[in-house]
């Protein structure tokens with residue numbers, strides 16, 4: 001992935017001057033910093049960034065410049081990168097299953113908080129991590145709907161086990177905390193409500209006053225034209241629910257957004273390779289590339305098409321859209337509404353693609369070359 005040093009006004013300006021054969025992701029640092037400020041101003045606690053959603057160094061640096069001082073990391077590579085780019089930041093190692101060698105890397109780099117969801121992994125942490133001043137957050141799960149993707153399928157203790165683990169964390173001398181991840185692209189604030197109530201119940205059952213409650217990521221980004229993410233409403237609900245559930249034992253709050261922070265700061269330009277026999281559209285990017293997430297969590301309709309005369313306006317029609325590989329699953333979900341005149345050589349601009357795009361892009365079938373270009377803004 002290459003990063004050019006030139007800053008363009010907007011994607012169309014770059015595309016009019018270049019003829020990129022490979023997909024391009026346009027990054028608007030101003031948009032990222034504005035979103036970061038929205039979280040920092042609005043969230044009633046510590047905002048940490050889930051590095052896995054987009055680990056590009058320019059993203060980390062711009063988040064740090066906007067004032068983000070905490071990072072949710074999941075591997076030694078992420079830990080070393082944050083230690084290098086933002087040495088003063090707090091690292092929260094929130095992958096609840098780690099090898100002993102991975103734990104050693106976290107200890108060496110002063111990880112401030114560790115999550116855990118099982119007795120066997122807690123045994124490892126108690127044996128290998130110095131307790132004094134270090135937080136262990138017990139991760140629990142609930143059967144809750146409302147997210148686009150079920151994170152509880154892999155991680156999270158039941159509420160019963162969580163109470164047992166939380167008691168052990170406190171008895172071992174660690175700073176006790178609870179954490180959950182309600183799913184991703186949670187457009188229903190109620191997902192947080194149920195979890196916050198359950199967290200208070202776990203703390204009561206364990207007889208432990210928790211220092212912090214980490215309410216996870218899952219904050220929505222802007223994927224559908226008419227649906228602006230209601231971040232402030234979610235923040236207000238989390239604040240109120242925590243006060244009501246915990247009363248005098250109210251813990252400090254932490255959140256760890258990935259998508260909600262970074263998605264809207266990037267726009268993808270994929271090129272139309274062919275409109276095969278006037279029907280199906282073939283792009284130079286697809287589900288093995290920057291569009292990997294669409295089949296998992298649903299489409300994005302914030303799409304513009306740029307032809308030789310600029311952005312194509314006028315009537316749209318539904319099209320089947322394929323990616324460039326020879327695999328038949330390399331197709332965007334459903335049908336995509338595209339301007340009637342879409343033609344070979346056009347660029348399809350997909351907005352809101354900053355999360356889970358650069359990081360999960362593959363080189364399958366020899367595709368996947370992806371450039372990142374910096375722009376002042378994402379619309380012409």
Ligand SMILES: *Cc1c(COP(=O)(O)O)cnc(C)c1O
Nearest residue numbers: 050184217218219256257258259
């Ligand atoms: C992936 C992940 C996040 C970020 O999720 P988003 O939906 O991108 O906000 C936060 N916390 C944990 C533990 C995760 O695994």
